[in-house]
Structures are given as C-alpha cells and as structure tokens.
Amino acid sequence: MANGIRNRLGVHNLSDAQVTALRGAYAQMMAISDNRGYAFLAGLHGAPSWYCWHHQQNARSAQRMELFLPWHRAYLYNFEMAARSQVPDVTLAWWDWTLRPPRQDGIPAIFARAPSGQTNPLASFHIANVPRVKPHDTTRAPGPTSDLPTASDVDDVLTRTDYSDFASALEDIHDGVHGWVSGDMGVVATAAYDPIFWSHHAMIDRIWWLWQVKNGNGNITQDLLDVVLAPFNFRVRDVLNVNDLGYDYAAAQTVVQINPAGGA
Amino acid sequence: MARAPRRSRRLAKGAPRRAPKAAAKRAGTVDSAYRPKTPAKTYTSKPVPIDFAGPGHRFVRADLEIRGIYHGGPSYEGRIFLNNPRADENTPRQPEYGYAGSFHIFGHGGCLGDPGHCEVNEHNREPFDFRPPHPLTPATKRVTVTNALRQLAVKDKETTITIVPVVAATNELCDEKDVFHFEDMRFLTYN
Secondary structure (H helix, E strand, O other): OHHHOEEOEEHHHOOHHHHHHHHHHHHHHHOOOOOOOHHHHHHHHOOOOOOOOOOOOOOOOOOOOOOHHHHHHHHHHHHHHHHHHHOOOOOOEEOOOOOOOOOOOOOOHHHOOOOOOOOOOOOOOEEOOOOOEOOEEOOOOOOOHHHOOOHHHHHHHHOOOOHHHHHHHHHHHHHHHHHHHOHHHHOOOOHHHOOHHHHHHHHHHHHHHHHHHHHOOOOOOHHHOOOEOOOOOOEHHHHOOHHHHOEEOOOOOOOOOOOOOOOO | OOOOEEEEEEEEEOOOOOOOHHHHOOOOOEOOOEOOOOOOOOEEOOOEEOHHHOOOOOOOEEEEEEEEEOOOOOEEEEEEEEOOOOOOOOOOOOHHHOEEEEEEEOOOOOOOOOOOOOOOOHHHOOOOOOOOOOOOOOEEEEEEOHHHHHHHHHHOOEEOEEEEEEEEEEOOOOOOOOOOOOOEEEEEEEO
16 A cells, blocks of 8 residues: 555455465464464463453553453554564455355365365464473364354444444454364463464454544543553554554555646 | 443352362363363352343443452353353354353463462452553453343243353363352443
C-alpha cells in the first residue's frame, strides 16, 4: 500500500509467491533458537512465560483489565516484525474461519501437513525445551466445520457499540476457535506454538480494526490507555491505530495516478 | 453497556474462589492437548424466579452473567439450557429444548508450574503490589438470552439453569470431567 503501509491479506487470497514467502519466514524463525526465533516468541504467550491476557479482571478495583485485544495486537506486531527480519515484505495472513466450502473447509490448505518427504512449516512446530511439556510436534483435532463461527456471528459482534461489550463478545468467539482447532491450539499453555495461531489472531485483530473503522476507539476506558503491554514496549494507546504500526486490513485499494504535469 | 441494568438477581453460587483441587493436585508433564471422548459433568441450578421477565415487564435485552469462572483447566463450550435439567452434550441447540446460548472458555491446560504457581490470591495483595493480576484471576462471561428468557417467562414463573460443558481440549494435568467451576450467576435485564 501507499506510504509504506503493508496490507495483511486473507489466507484464501494469498498468491503462491506469498504462501512461499510466509512459509519461508516461519521456517527461518523456527530454525533460530535465540530471542528472534519462533520458540521464544511462541513461549511468551503461554508456557513458559505466561504474558498473555485472557479473561482477566483486576481484583482490586471494578476496572476490568480488558487487555485481550491490545495485548495480542502488540504480540502479532512483534511476531510479524521478526518474520520480516527473515523475509522482507512478508506479512501475517488472516484465517477467515467464517468461510465455508467450496471456498474453504475448516483449516485452510496451506496449514495442512505436507506429503511424506516434504515439510510445511505452517502445519506444525516441534516444541522442545519447555518445562513440563514433553517434546512433541504440535497437533490439531479440529471439530466439524459447521461449528466454526459464521459471518452472522461476526456481524453480530460488529453491531455492538460498547467497547467492553464488543471486546468480550469477540474474545468469546476467539475462545471457541481455539477449542475448535483443539490439540495444542486448544489450551493457553501451548497455543502459540501452532503456526495457525498467528493467522487466527490476525483474524481477531482484523475484526477489531473493522470495528474501530466504524466506531473509533469507542468508550475504551481511559484508565486502560497507559497500561503497559509487557513484555513489549507499547502501551494500550500505542496500538489503537494499526496504520501507526505500519499495516492495514483494507479489502481493496485503488491507486489514483497523479499526473505530475497537472493535466486535467 | 449503554443502558443501565434494570434489575439483576444473584441466582446461584458455584465453587469457592480458589482453584479446584483437581486442577492443582496433579503434577508431571504434558503432551499435546486432545479432545476427550467422555462427557463432562453438567451443572443445574435450583429453580430461580423469572417473574421479572414475564408479561408486562418491558426489557430489550437480557443477559445471563456468570462470574468467577475457573479457567485453569480444559477449554470448553458452556451450553446454557433453561428449564431443561436433563440437557447433555447431545441435546439439540434449539429453543424448543431450552437452549439459550453458550460461552467459551479458553483454558490454560492445567498447572505447568511448581506448587503454588496457579494459586490465585488477588484479594490479599499488598497495596503497593503493582504487578499485573494473576493470569488465572477468575473470568466473567455474559451471554445474551433475551429471546429464550422472554418466551419462557410467558408460561413459567421460575426456571432452572443448566450448563453443559463440552470439552474441546484437555491434557493429562486437567480434570476433564469436572470442569465448570464458578462463583455466582445472575440475570441482567435492560430497558
């Protein structure tokens, strides 16, 4: 897009070259064992670091600590930047789980296990060196496609005008998709090790952005704006506008060519 | 919420604030989470009055709010049935069966820390403890049940509330049978 803003695309709209770039970025991150690598970043969410925000309230006041959406936006941003350090121009892709056959049947094909003798870094990751988690390749046990959220479910969420109401409803949809995928994606401890995690959350982030395009930041509680989204160097207010983070979810763009000569 | 609640009722008390012992007593290592084959235990409340939703009482929205939900164990869908205490995993999610909606819990998958790691003690924090809340601070879920409650209240003065947990992902550290623990629940109506 213009002005250096990158556009995150739906998985179903990726070109072959874009899929190759995404796989390349994940594969290279998976091969890195330091804090630029896949294992380190995945481990920030659940085991072993447990930084993620889900379901939480602040027991000392009535203020609900509704940081689920902003924390995961900061998380995805850091993951995407780490991916772009490996493969410039790659972007995260969102998994639209509302699509139904024949366009898509459950888990998109790009995340499927590769035929014997080949590898697909989007299908699985080998978890190792996480305390109390046996070394293993991540697995999935998806439910029936009909149990995934529908476009109507998303539309219903988008009609909510109160931030708290919206955020809670969207988080519930999010919770359901984690359970639908099941396997490692199904529990907080190991969810982020499954490569489909990032595309699921890009979808959640996109829906929040669609809501923001319509409602602005709504009545998000002022007290939340300066809460730090540890371990990232963002406060909530820093992640409210995705364009400030260098990306967008535009469905379409039309570049208007300007005649430098200033013709009619 | 744009509108102030017209009326709320505390309907039922659930589990104590502390995490269920079953979630904390097991130690060891975990493999991939899996989808269990046997159903989890359902919860049914005592009959609670719903006269506040009956004919002549105007409201545009009714929510069932469930507070203090434990989320340290498996992930599950909590299906809500009104006046159907026999509901189970196979009960159709249709209004004629009392189905009112559902909520989802994305569970931690058991305690992967050392003893005490998953014990929540938020109410005893010292005043200058500015660390974030414990990740397992209990959850609150709200499910909009307007139509189900309105239709039921036309003919009945009270209802039971049945929660059928359908476990989606669990592991060796979790009690996959006894998953739904909460502090209390209430109806909220808005007009």
